[in-house]
Amino acid sequence: MKILVPIAKVPDTTSKIGFTDGNTKFSTDGVTFIMNPTDEWYALVRACELKEKQGGEVVVIHVGGADAEQIIRKALAIGADRAVRVDADPTDAYFVAAQIAEHAKSENYDLIITGKETIDYNSFQVGGMVAELLDLPCVALVQKLEIENGVATMKREIEGGTETVEVKLPLVVCAQKELAEARIPNMKGIMGARSKPLAVVAANGAEKLTAVSTYSLPEKAKEVKLIDKDNVAELIRLLHEEAKVI
Numbered sequence: 001m002k003i004l005v006p007i008a009k010v011p012d013t014t015s016k017i018g019f020t021d022g023n024t025k026f027s028t029d030g031v032t033f034i035m036n037p038t039d040e041w042y043a044l045v046r047a048c049e050l051k052e053k054q055g056g057e058v059v060v061i062h063v064g065g066a067d068a069e070q071i072i073r074k075a076l077a078i079g080a081d082r083a084v085r086v087d088a089d090p091t092d093a094y095f096v097a098a099q100i101a102e103h104a105k106s107e108n109y110d111l112i113i114t115g116k117e118t119i120d121y122n123s124f125q126v127g128g129m130v131a132e133l134l135d136l137p138c139v140a141l142v143q144k145l146e147i148e149n150g151v152a153t154m155k156r157e158i159e160g161g162t163e164t165v166e167v168k169l170p171l172v173v174c175a176q177k178e179l180a181e182a183r184i185p186n187m188k189g190i191m192g193a194r195s196k197p198l199a200v201v202a203a204n205g206a207e208k209l210t211a212v213s214t215y216s217l218p219e220k221a222k223e224v225k226l227i228d229k230d231n232v233a234e235l236i237r238l239l240h241e242e243a244k245v246i
Contacts, residue, residue, distance in 0.1 A: 002056055003109060004112045005112075007035055007044065007071065008096075009062070025212075034071065035071045035075065041182040041183075043113040045181065045182065046180040050147055059080065059083065060072065063095075063099045069085075076196045077192070082196055083197070084103055085198060093210070095206050098129075102204040104134055112170075113174075116141065127174035128140070136170055136171050138172040139167060139171065140173075143176060145175075151169070152168075225238065
């Protein structure tokens with residue numbers, strides 16, 4: 001089985017975020033970057049588990065600059081067999097999806113597993129776009145994935161519960177929590193990652209359909225007032241005089 005896993009570089013959630021040029025650009029000063037958690041913990045690890053069980057190859061692809069090499073090498077240390085980096089600025093979801101699809105067209109993958117979404121923009125777009133560009137079925141919010149005789153059996157979240165879906169390969173899967181457990185690279189994997197192939201290719205020239213006009217930080221959380229459950233009069237007073245909602 002041949003599996004492709006797109007991986008993204010995102011800011012660590014502990015990093016202090018800021019903007020430059022009149023809040024039109026994201027500032028990378030002092031920011032630590034990591035592999036997008038849903039790509040790493042669920043998509044990549046499950047791909048490696050499937051390969052270890054059934055044989056085959058896991059390839060990771062990243063759209064971005066050379067500064068992401070450490071993140072790509074971590075993916076190789078976790079268990080991917082080789083990597084591809086598209087040398088381009090990943091500022092638009094459609095542009096990223098087009099690069100991934102362009103690569104996938106020439107490789108005949110049985111399965112493409114993406115993380116549900118990145119933790120920076122949370123747009124939840126790339127997986128579905130890749131499927132559309134490749135004319136493949138796409139199943140999102142997948143919590144369980146098994147492959148048997150060319151058929152993927154998946155459990156996924158739906159409103160009010162879960163459903164089980166069976167789809168013939170090839171297909172695109174968007175992974176979320178519970179699909180796999182995070183895997184820490186061991187020393188053998190780290191040493192082996194140094195010699196695994198990492199191909200750098202040029203972007204295919206797809207257009208970018210969106211652009212950021214401005215960034216802003218979320219408002220600081222307001223002070224919370226706790227009212228005793230028996231003090232209804234005080235609750236009504238606060239809603240009327242302070243919150244002014246009644």
